[in-house]
Amino acid sequence: MPELPEVETVKNGIIPLLEGRRLFRVIQRRDKLRIPLPDNFAERLTGRKVERITRRAKYLLLQLDGAEILICHLGMSGKMTLVAAKDRNKPDEFEKHDHIILETDAHDLVIFNDPRRFGLMTLCKTEELDQHALFHHMGPEPLGNEFNAEYLMGKIEKRRSPIKTILLDQRVVVGLGNIYVCEALFLAGISPEKKAHDLMPDEVEKIVPIIRNVLQKAIAAGGSTLKDYAHVDGELGYFQHEFKVYGREGESCENALCNHKIVRITISNRSTFYCPSCQD
DNA sequence: CAAAGCTCCTGACCGC
DNA sequence: TGCGGTCAGGAGCTTT
Structure with a gap:
């Protein structure tokens, strides 16, 4: 994948579409990626506001209202495709490996596509992120002062x-x-x-x-x-x-x-x- | 045959 | 010698 610079770039690419917007609709086209998607995943995301998007390690973190974080990892082959509202087809057409589609209240789409499915998405309470199994043994960020x-x-x-x-x-x-x-x-x-x-x-x-x-x-x-x-x-x-x-x-x-x-x-x-x- | 990531398993090794 | 913890190396997941 996507190592740190690529994840940072994806973050910067999706911020203009997602940050500050509400999720109008979420389409989930598989039960699991690398790990199972949370129960009622699409329902739990729908209507939520994306307050802020950050990166930790190779993970994208979408801070949602309600003190919950949408954790995304692109694995080896994951990517995000952006489709502006004005460019959408009449009936939306998705590719075989488009697993999760986020539609904002401006009706732009962010499509998570990952052929190998080594990527993941999951939800976590904001306050529990550092204790989360995916995060708790992580070392420091290479661009931070702790890494010296x-x-x-x-x-x-x-x-x-x-x-x-x-x-x-x-x-x-x-x-x-x-x-x-x-x-x-x-x-x-x-x-x-x-x-x-x-x-x-x-x-x-x-x-x-x-x-x-x-x-x-x-x-x-x-x-x-x-x-x-x-x-x-x-x-x-x-x-x-x-x-x-x-x-x-x-x-x-x-x-x-x-x-x-x-x-x-x-x-x-x-x-x-x-x-x-x-x-x- | 190889691939940008990550986890899990096994066996070896270490100190008490 | 036994025990628990840590470390090293390898397999495996999946599709193109």
Whole structure:
């Protein structure tokens, strides 16, 4: 999916349509996604006001009136499609994997589509969010102050797993997925296979701002793709972006003076791309 | 054959 | 040696 920057972009894309609006109609076309949808899900959402939309980790949080939160996760293949009221077909036509459709009181549509159904939607009382099973063991946000070199050192100094695996662990830090971990490790010159406890203090110091930077640049890139939806009509989800190593197996390393090729290996069952010369 | 995420299971290991 | 807790690695969910 959608890692943190993509979720942030989806958030920014749906805010203009949803924030401050009431849900006029909700269509639920399946019983369950990754987990079962709540009982009477559509009925419970209908008529509710969406007060504010935020993001925590890779989750979208729609604060509803009545002190309840609609939790959304896009999984690996989830996306949101926006259809402006004026662009709707006479009878609405939905795609095979359009699972949940939100229609606002302005009659715009936000369609949640997810072929693999690794995504989810559920409801939670606002005050119970932090204790919710999906949230209670989450680590800090990578863009917040709590995520710093001292914190990260404490998390990795006793871990024998590859640093890549540790950075993918949402208990250590949230929001990073396979792509941005590969990118950050390349930019830091650290091999994804390096054991976490073998990182030097200067490497830990270095990778924190690199992680922040790679995410912030991707968020900015997502923001510019949003301009394509100025007329409120389009798909929000994974967006293609310039990657230095991800998906570039066999291509030349981007670093000047390096004439090596990007290699693909598998770490914890996930494809991992890196430059064997620049990262060690 | 691979895929952007996440959870669950098993077996190994650790300290008391 | 036994016990509970933590850690590491792998399978699996599902569709295109």
